Amino acid sequence: MSRYEENLWIITRDNLFALMEVFIKTREVIAPVRGHGGEVIFYPIETIEDVAWDWQYVNAVLPPKRFFLPQTEVMFEYRHDNSYKITPHYDDQVRMIFGIRPCDVNALIFLDRFFGGGSLSKESTDEEPLFPDSHYIKRRANTFIIAFGCHQPGENCFCVCCDAGPFLEEDYDLQLTSMNADYVVEVGSARGLKIIYGNEHFFRKASSDEVKELERIKEGALNTFADTCAYVSKAIRRITEGKVDDSLWEELAERCLDCGGCSYVCPTCCCYNIVDIALSDKSGIRTRTWDSCAFAGFTRIAGGEILRSDKKDRLKRRFFHKLSYRYIEKNKRHGCVGCGRCITTCFADISMPSVIEAVRRQ
Amino acid sequence: MKDVLTTCAFCGCGCGLYLQIEKGYVTGVTPSQRHPVSRGRLCARGWHIYEFVHHPDRLKKPLVREGGAFREVDWREALDMVAKNLIGIKDKYGSDSIGVIASPKCTNEDNFVLMKFCRAVLGTNNIDNGASLYDSASLPGLMQSCGFGASTNSLNELEDTEVILAVGTDTTQTHPQVASRITRAISSGATLIVIDPQKTKISSFANVHLRLKQGTYVGLINGIIHIILKEGLINEKDVSRATSNLDSLKKMVEKYTPDYVSELCGISGSDLAKAARLFAKADKAMTVYSTGATAQAAGKDIVCALANLALLCGHLGRPHNGIITLQEQNNALGAADMGTLPDFYPGYQPVNSETERAKFESEWNTKLPAKPGLSILEMLSPGRLKALYIMGENPLITAPDVGLTSETLDGLEFLVVQDIFQTETAEFADAVLPAASFAEKDGTFTNIERRVQRVRAAVSSPGEALPDWKIITELSKRMGYTMDYGSPAQIMEEISHLTPIYTGISHKRLDEEWGLQWPCPDKEHPGTGVLRRDFYEGPKAIFPLIEQNGKGKEHFTPVQDIPLMEPPDAQYPFTLTTGSLYWHWHSGTMTRRSATLSREYPDVFAAINPQDAEQLGIRKNQRIRVISKRGEMETAAMITDRVQVKTVFIPQHYKNTASKVLLNPSSFTNAKASEMFCAVRVEPVMKI
Numbered sequence A: 001m002s003r004y005e006e007n008l009w010i011i012t013r014d015n016l017f018a019l020m021e022v023f024i025k026t027r028e029v030i031a032p033v034r035g036h037g038g039e040v041i042f043y044p045i046e047t048i049e050d051v052a053w054d055w056q057y058v059n060a061v062l063p064p065k066r067f068f069l070p071q072t073e074v075m076f077e078y079r080h081d082n083s084y085k086i087t088p089h090y091d092d093q094v095r096m097i098f099g100i101r102p103c104d105v106n107a108l109i110f111l112d113r114f115f116g117g118g119s120l121s122k123e124s125t126d127e128e129p130l131f132p133d134s135h136y137i138k139r140r141a142n143t144f145i146i147a148f149g150c151h152q153p154g155e156n157c158f159c160v161c162c163d164a165g166p167f168l169e170e171d172y173d174l175q176l177t178s179m180n181a182d183y184v185v186e187v188g189s190a191r192g193l194k195i196i197y198g199n200e201h202f203f204r205k206a207s208s209d210e211v212k213e214l215e216r217i218k219e220g221a222l223n224t225f226a227d228t229c230a231y232v233s234k235a236i237r238r239i240t241e242g243k244v245d246d247s248l249w250e251e252l253a254e255r256c257l258d259c260g261g262c263s264y265v266c267p268t269c270c271c272y273n274i275v276d277i278a279l280s281d282k283s284g285i286r287t288r289t290w291d292s293c294a295f296a297g298f299t300r301i302a303g304g305e306i307l308r309s310d311k312k313d314r315l316k317r318r319f320f321h322k323l324s325y326r327y328i329e330k331n332k333r334h335g336c337v338g339c340g341r342c343i344t345t346c347f348a349d350i351s352m353p354s355v356i357e358a359v360r361r362q
Numbered sequence B: 001m002k003d004v005l006t007t008c009a010f011c012g013c014g015c016g017l018y019l020q021i022e023k024g025y026v027t028g029v030t031p032s033q034r035h036p037v038s039r040g041r042l043c044a045r046g047w048h049i050y051e052f053v054h055h056p057d058r059l060k061k062p063l064v065r066e067g068g069a070f071r072e073v074d075w076r077e078a079l080d081m082v083a084k085n086l087i088g089i090k091d092k093y094g095s096d097s098i099g100v101i102a103s104p105k106c107t108n109e110d111n112f113v114l115m116k117f118c119r120a121v122l123g124t125n126n127i128d129n130g131a132s133l134y135d136s137a138s139l140p141g142l143m144q145s146c147g148f149g150a151s152t153n154s155l156n157e158l159e160d161t162e163v164i165l166a167v168g169t170d171t172t173q174t175h176p177q178v179a180s181r182i183t184r185a186i187s188s189g190a191t192l193i194v195i196d197p198q199k200t201k202i203s204s205f206a207n208v209h210l211r212l213k214q215g216t217y218v219g220l221i222n223g224i225i226h227i228i229l230k231e232g233l234i235n236e237k238d239v240s241r242a243t244s245n246l247d248s249l250k251k252m253v254e255k256y257t258p259d260y261v262s263e264l265c266g267i268s269g270s271d272l273a274k275a276a277r278l279f280a281k282a283d284k285a286m287t288v289y290s291t292g293a294t295a296q297a298a299g300k301d302i303v304c305a306l307a308n309l310a311l312l313c314g315h316l317g318r319p320h321n322g323i324i325t326l327q328e329q330n331n332a333l334g335a336a337d338m339g340t341l342p343d344f345y346p347g348y349q350p351v352n353s354e355t356e357r358a359k360f361e362s363e364w365n366t367k368l369p370a371k372p373g374l375s376i377l378e379m380l381s382p383g384r385l386k387a388l389y390i391m392g393e394n395p396l397i398t399a400p401d402v403g404l405t406s407e408t409l410d411g412l413e414f415l416v417v418q419d420i421f422q423t424e425t426a427e428f429a430d431a432v433l434p435a436a437s438f439a440e441k442d443g444t445f446t447n448i449e450r451r452v453q454r455v456r457a458a459v460s461s462p463g464e465a466l467p468d469w470k471i472i473t474e475l476s477k478r479m480g481y482t483m484d485y486g487s488p489a490q491i492m493e494e495i496s497h498l499t500p501i502y503t504g505i506s507h508k509r510l511d512e513e514w515g516l517q518w519p520c521p522d523k524e525h526p527g528t529g530v531l532r533r534d535f536y537e538g539p540k541a542i543f544p545l546i547e548q549n550g551k552g553k554e555h556f557t558p559v560q561d562i563p564l565m566e567p568p569d570a571q572y573p574f575t576l577t578t579g580s581l582y583w584h585w586h587s588g589t590m591t592r593r594s595a596t597l598s599r600e601y602p603d604v605f606a607a608i609n610p611q612d613a614e615q616l617g618i619r620k621n622q623r624i625r626v627i628s629k630r631g632e633m634e635t636a637a638m639i640t641d642r643v644q645v646k647t648v649f650i651p652q653h654y655k656n657t658a659s660k661v662l663l664n665p666s667s668f669t670n671a672k673a674s675e676m677f678c679a680v681r682v683e684p685v686m687k688i
């Protein structure tokens, strides 16, 4: 139980707008906005009107992952005249992500452990990271997060099966949920509380009726999910025990088009490739770019041999990593947060739900 | 930081994607979720399209040849020098001694301006675009049969059709969005018929795969038509209402009996009959074909044969019934629409028609040449021209014969290459002009379903590189003809004014929608998803052009099979074919500079069938020699049953591939179509 639990606040829509206008002036505020033709993307906003306020959409095809791990980033520049000189590149933009959904926050916690050793939204990490990633950690530290609880989950969502939504229970700063015309604010961290106290005139304490109403909203949201969810644990068990027959992966491999989209849109996928680009004989940059286990070249080793040259092995690997208990134990959570993006992006309809379903049928 | 919605430039599907911008650099892409083609998906090329944009090899300053080397100069010097030389050559040898190669990779606006420059300033119709190297067949083939030289239907219709006939297309490699629509259709119960010598990813889903001998497509399709006629499976209503010339088709296919065809093509008669019945009996059926069918001397005949088949069964001119031509280059259709063709003005208005010419002459205020110009293969043949102006093309890699092409380039008095990288072709140039990439300019591309879509500048060009259209207008000014365009939007105004199929198209409208499919005859017209039968009939025939070409009706064009130009023989028992890989695109100039894409197949290889490998004692990755009558190359062997027995496949994208040395030069002498086949012998470099 969070120690900020008792702190339920209410902010009116007008006050929220006013508060956000203050933030927009002082930092880059990222929010889900309507792009061309009304599609939703995470994007820096100029005014609070830009936000897709109806919250009625399938998750934006790219999660806010790119604000912590861009598809390409320059890590450092190097020069060698007589000796090597390395100049690191850091993104020190102060940001706020507004309107991020619980699945994506849970995915960030997953990335926190990978890059930083534990949840970075807590005051201290659980364990010392083996290789702390300063690029990620800096971006994460500079980003404040205001999450939105999903009172109306999208049609592809299944976070509830992955213990990643539709509301956050821990590891967040502030969580807003829309209630009538106003918003209930749950506080999940000291950073969050500081915002409330720093802008107290915008907030008021929630009444006990409002606390009850929030519970009702949460219950109601849970009831909107389809119940195929029940098979997630079955898939976890069968994949962990190695009881999924290869014929499943072979069948899926026939259709997969090697696009890599499943990794790129997945908020927990964070494999990357390192590419050095020479700018002259004496200088260059080291970049890192997103990479995907869907590509055969991903396991190319010196000498040209490819370890997972069979598509079926690559698909198997992907779902093993997401679902095997071995990894759940290591990462302390699921590799899938149920955001449903792979449903949108896969050319071959090889999504997490469809694979879970196929495992059940096998 | 902002994201800019634009159109993918790595194939003819034309996916919508946002370029992500950080501090003036493109750092990634986001697929557009509501775009009718991408629908939230991109293939690996699309996901990595940003990688070449900021590559340090990008051309940043104009280069002028001095002795054996290039010298960096400023724009003024470069343009003055190019103008002076072009004027000199025009005066000395005449306009028709100059040729222009336009690019299916550049925007419509770039191509339009180059086309106008060629005709109005240089004074010649010697203009063609690089797509003609692979597909000079669709335009005349489809135009002759259906009135339009483009896909008749939209991509999304594939998902709801009953039968798909896929001909000579490795769709998953070249057009992933189309491939995924085919597999979706199959999931919902559609039937797939594949006609292709190679095994492909989609052929594994086929109900019938007719793995014919290379070079026998026309015979096979005529065989199918023969069965349909014999079994009375034709769509009588459509045929009598909307077509002409059935009797001569009947006569032509008489000899293509099942026995004759199965012998000719090396396939089973029962498979042939099965394919014929499936296609003819379906209520809805669509045909897709690609370069596997078009890049050969018989290409146009193959397209005509496919159109005959579709017409006969009523699978044309209705929703979910039509022909989709899968052009590989992102703007292959647009470049042709813009009249970068030796015989057409924009919108396929013939140059030899007095009225059309008069219209352009009065609009452009100058005299225009009447005689159709040279095709790209003719221009690339040694000795035909004195000067060549190439925009965004790399014929040294893409034309079928590297030896002849370099002889041609060497023999020119003056060569200008305008590109984003120093290409292999540019090494021969007298002047190299640095151009903006798709991420740095505004304009439009037209995809394979005739959808004209916006391309938007997201970052500034490296160094002094300029958009192609801008370079041409600057040059034109120096040659005494002013083209005053403030922006690509203004160029589009002129395009729509002069091009009936683009009349209703403007950048403003395109910005409000997901592009518009031509024909779009007026400002309110919503664009045309399906080229319907009633376009061609009576009072609704909206364009005189269509009446002219289609004679008011769709037309059967009987064709007969012709052998390959160089069939295999005892000494050269293999057929060499070339084509595309999923990971690369075109001459590889861009994809070979993408770390992620080039990691998959960093080097060229030759694929052969396991049966041949065993016979010749060749193992995986072993060095082998591929030898034709004209030359030889050494490469690594890939062993896969995807290629037919006695076939070698060498991908086209690599710099050091000599595959083109081996290919058939007769495509040059023969004329309009390049044939991407020849006879070769294969042997291990060292016997193990």
Ligand code: SF4
Residues within 6 Å of the ligand: A262, A265, A266, A267, A268, A322, A335, A336, A337, A338, A339, A340, A341, A342, A343, A351, A352
């Ligand atoms: S596997 Fe699919 S549903 Fe799960 S987190 Fe990744 S993209 Fe979302």
Ligand code: SF4
Residues within 6 Å of the ligand: A255, A256, A257, A258, A259, A260, A261, A262, A263, A294, A345, A346, A347, A348, A349, A350
């Ligand atoms: S998104 Fe689908 S098609 Fe693309 S690599 Fe992943 S599984 Fe394959």
Ligand code: SF4
Residues within 6 Å of the ligand: B008, B009, B010, B011, B012, B013, B014, B015, B041, B042, B043, B044, B045, B046, B047, B175, B176, B177
């Ligand atoms: S399918 Fe074609 S247009 Fe779409 S992302 Fe791939 S290369 Fe680009």
